Amino acid sequence: MTETRGVAVVTGASSGIGAATARRLAADGYRVVCAARRLDRIEALADELGGIAVRCDVTDPAQVAELAERAGGETTLLINNAGGALGLEPVAEADLDAWQRMYATNVLGAAAVTKALLPTLIDNAGQVIFVTSVAADGGYEGGAGYCGAKAAERSLVQTLRLELYDRPVRIAEVSPGMVHTDEFSLTRFGGDQQRADAVYAGVPDPLTAEDIADCIGWVATRPAHVNIDRMTVRPRAQAAQHKIFRA
Structure with a gap:
C-alpha cells in the first residue's frame, strides 16, 4: 500500500513539468492540489489523480489566498513550478x-505562494x-530577461533557506537544463x-517532463533530515548552457 504523505500543491500543473510532477507525487502517496490558470486542464488532471483543482494565477493575490x-492544513509539500520564458x-x-x-510569475508568484503556504x-x-x-547559472544571448528572473528566483531559494535554518521545513531547488515539452518553447516564441x-533540432534525447518529475519526486521523498539544496539536471547532449551536441 502506498504511504500517505499529506497534501502536495503543484503550481503550473496544467501541462509539462507541472502535470508530470502532479502525476508522480500522486503515485508517491500525496493528495495533489493541481493549481494553474487553465481550469479545464487541471480539472481533468485532478479527476485522474483523485486530487483537487484550483484555478490560480500566481500573480493574483486573491487567487493565491484561495489556493492556500x-x-x-494537511499541506506538506509545495512545488513552485509556475513561470516560463x-x-x-x-x-x-x-x-x-x-x-x-x-519576473511577476517566476519570482513574485513563487514568493507569494510560498508566503501563503509557509505557516502550514x-x-x-x-x-x-x-x-x-x-x-x-549565467546569461546567454537573448536570455537576459529569463536568466535574470530565474537568477532572482534562485536568490529567493537561497535566502529562504537561511532565514528558516532553525525551523522544521526544507527548502530545495531543482534546476533543469534542456527539457522538451509541448509548450515551453512554443510559449516563448x-x-x-x-x-x-528549432530549439531542439538535432539534439538527441533532450529531457522530458517526466525526467524532471522523477527528480522532484526523489527530492520530495528524502528522509526529513535530508535537504537537497540544488539538483541540476541536463540531458547528456547538453554539457553546459552553451555547449549542446546536435547531430
Missing part, C-alpha cells in the same frame, strides 16, 4: 513588458521545492512552431 485555503530578443530590442511578466508547511515539517533553470522546434 483550499489546500488546507517569453522572447529571445537582445537587450537592445528587449520587450520590457515581457520581462515584467516573467512549517507546522507540518514540510518542504518547498522551486523549479528554477540552468538559465539562473509566441506560438511560432518553427522557432520552437
Whole structure:
C-alpha cells in the first residue's frame, strides 16, 4: 500500500513539468492540489489523480489566498513550478513588458505562494521545492530577461533557506537544463512552431517532463533530515548552457 504523505500543491500543473510532477507525487502517496490558470486542464488532471483543482494565477493575490485555503492544513509539500520564458530578443530590442511578466510569475508568484503556504508547511515539517533553470547559472544571448528572473528566483531559494535554518521545513531547488515539452518553447516564441522546434533540432534525447518529475519526486521523498539544496539536471547532449551536441 502506498504511504500517505499529506497534501502536495503543484503550481503550473496544467501541462509539462507541472502535470508530470502532479502525476508522480500522486503515485508517491500525496493528495495533489493541481493549481494553474487553465481550469479545464487541471480539472481533468485532478479527476485522474483523485486530487483537487484550483484555478490560480500566481500573480493574483486573491487567487493565491484561495489556493492556500483550499489546500488546507494537511499541506506538506509545495512545488513552485509556475513561470516560463517569453522572447529571445537582445537587450537592445528587449520587450520590457515581457520581462515584467516573467519576473511577476517566476519570482513574485513563487514568493507569494510560498508566503501563503509557509505557516502550514512549517507546522507540518514540510518542504518547498522551486523549479528554477540552468538559465539562473549565467546569461546567454537573448536570455537576459529569463536568466535574470530565474537568477532572482534562485536568490529567493537561497535566502529562504537561511532565514528558516532553525525551523522544521526544507527548502530545495531543482534546476533543469534542456527539457522538451509541448509548450515551453512554443510559449516563448509566441506560438511560432518553427522557432520552437528549432530549439531542439538535432539534439538527441533532450529531457522530458517526466525526467524532471522523477527528480522532484526523489527530492520530495528524502528522509526529513535530508535537504537537497540544488539538483541540476541536463540531458547528456547538453554539457553546459552553451555547449549542446546536435547531430
